Amino acid sequence: MSSMTETCRLALTPGEPAGIGPDLCIAAAQQAQAEELIAVCDPELLTERAARLRLPLALEPFDPERPPTPSVPGRLLFDAAATLAAPAQAGELNPANAAYVLNTLRAACDGCLNGRWDAMVTGPVHKGVINDAGLAFSGHTEFLAERCRRDGEPTPTPLMLLATPGLRVALATTHLPLAEVPKAITEPLLERIIRIMVNGLRERLGIPHPRILICGLNPHAGEGGHLGHEEQAVLIPVISRLQAEGMDLQGPLPADTVFVPHRLQQADAVLAMYHDQGLPVLKHLGFGQAVNVTLGLPIIRTSVDHGTALDIAGTGRANLGSLTAAIALAAEMVQTTR
Ligand SMILES: NC(=O)c1ccc[n+]([C@@H]2O[C@H](COP(=O)([O-])OP(=O)(O)OC[C@H]3O[C@@H](n4cnc5c(N)ncnc54)[C@H](O)[C@@H]3O)[C@@H](O)[C@H]2O)c1
Numbered sequence: 001m002s003s004m005t006e007t008c009r010l011a012l013t014p015g016e017p018a019g020i021g022p023d024l025c026i027a028a029a030q031q032a033q034a035e036e037l038i039a040v041c042d043p044e045l046l047t048e049r050a051a052r053l054r055l056p057l058a059l060e061p062f063d064p065e066r067p068p069t070p071s072v073p074g075r076l077l078f079d080a081a082a083t084l085a086a087p088a089q090a091g092e093l094n095p096a097n098a099a100y101v102l103n104t105l106r107a108a109c110d111g112c113l114n115g116r117w118d119a120m121v122t123g124p125v126h127k128g129v130i131n132d133a134g135l136a137f138s139g140h141t142e143f144l145a146e147r148c149r150r151d152g153e154p155t156p157t158p159l160m161l162l163a164t165p166g167l168r169v170a171l172a173t174t175h176l177p178l179a180e181v182p183k184a185i186t187e188p189l190l191e192r193i194i195r196i197m198v199n200g201l202r203e204r205l206g207i208p209h210p211r212i213l214i215c216g217l218n219p220h221a222g223e224g225g226h227l228g229h230e231e232q233a234v235l236i237p238v239i240s241r242l243q244a245e246g247m248d249l250q251g252p253l254p255a256d257t258v259f260v261p262h263r264l265q266q267a268d269a270v271l272a273m274y275h276d277q278g279l280p281v282l283k284h285l286g287f288g289q290a291v292n293v294t295l296g297l298p299i300i301r302t303s304v305d306h307g308t309a310l311d312i313a314g315t316g317r318a319n320l321g322s323l324t325a326a327i328a329l330a331a332e333m334v335q336t337t338r
């Protein structure tokens, strides 16, 4: 692990090889970066995609013995941790490459755990094609949590938080079918999630006294029990307990009005109960510029806010904004944590 004064060393996973992830890594490599970027992938993928995009790219193998140096335009370090099973065709998913994608994530995560690099920044993966290949996968967040599990200990609970200027939204549940959400939101889970959120905002994002708005699960936060019982049975007891410990929490609040400007001005983050309660609002405000952060794990991981965009892979039309923001936030989190 690099020291206080050193350049941040960031692993970059391009994600789904048929998607825009490789395009974005190549685009990022065209710019000077304050960090050292190491693409964890099959270098052939980048060479072929760069040729298709007609962009210059000098690839150099990563040498952990050399001190980290800021990336220079047109040059990119790589760690050939995994090899494609079949050549990648932009825009065309191939389940044969699903295991390769997961191997790049394993290598990037393990490198964070063993100090090979300071943090990992992930490009988008395609959850469907990984499952089509017979590999159970619901998202990076859950996969990395499992990878960070220590022998004999339970899997750490990960917290997904997306951030864009003016709004941070975290999720109590992540990639879960909607029908399973109510029973997943138990008192122990919610208490764990709120503690991780408060600690993560403090320790990783440098907000000393985070103010958090907590959405109800039901319309109008249950309308006093007339539109659902989870607020009274689960949310209110947990929130009251943690407020009594001094945490700055408000809720459960009706999710339809929690995101109005005057409320957000008085808060550092919102906790939504499920994926599509929080993320549509965040993406409406900041799609293409927002960052997905995983809190609650012993590693620093940020990611783009968008998917694989197969419709534009290999065309040069992919917007670099979210990856740029994800790299910047990972570096900031590394500095905050040093
Ligand atoms: N970080 C991740 O790994 C991540 C995040 C979200 C979705 N996904 C996965 O991506 C796949 C496709 O999801 P989707 O179609 O809902 O969303 P998507 O983000 O891939 O595409 C939605 C629309 O936005 C456009 N778009 C996305 N990123 C863009 C960029 N950087 N520049 C310009 N245009 C861009 C696409 O062309 C498309 O029109 C799914 O398998 C989903 O699970 C992965």
Ligand SMILES: N[C@H](C(=O)O)[C@H](O)COP(=O)(O)O
Pocket (backbone or CB within 6 Å): 138, 139, 140, 141, 142, 275, 279, 292, 303, 304, 305, 306
């Ligand atoms: N929930 C994320 C989003 O909608 O942007 C996305 O699916 C990626 O999640 P992971 O980082 O867990 O793969």
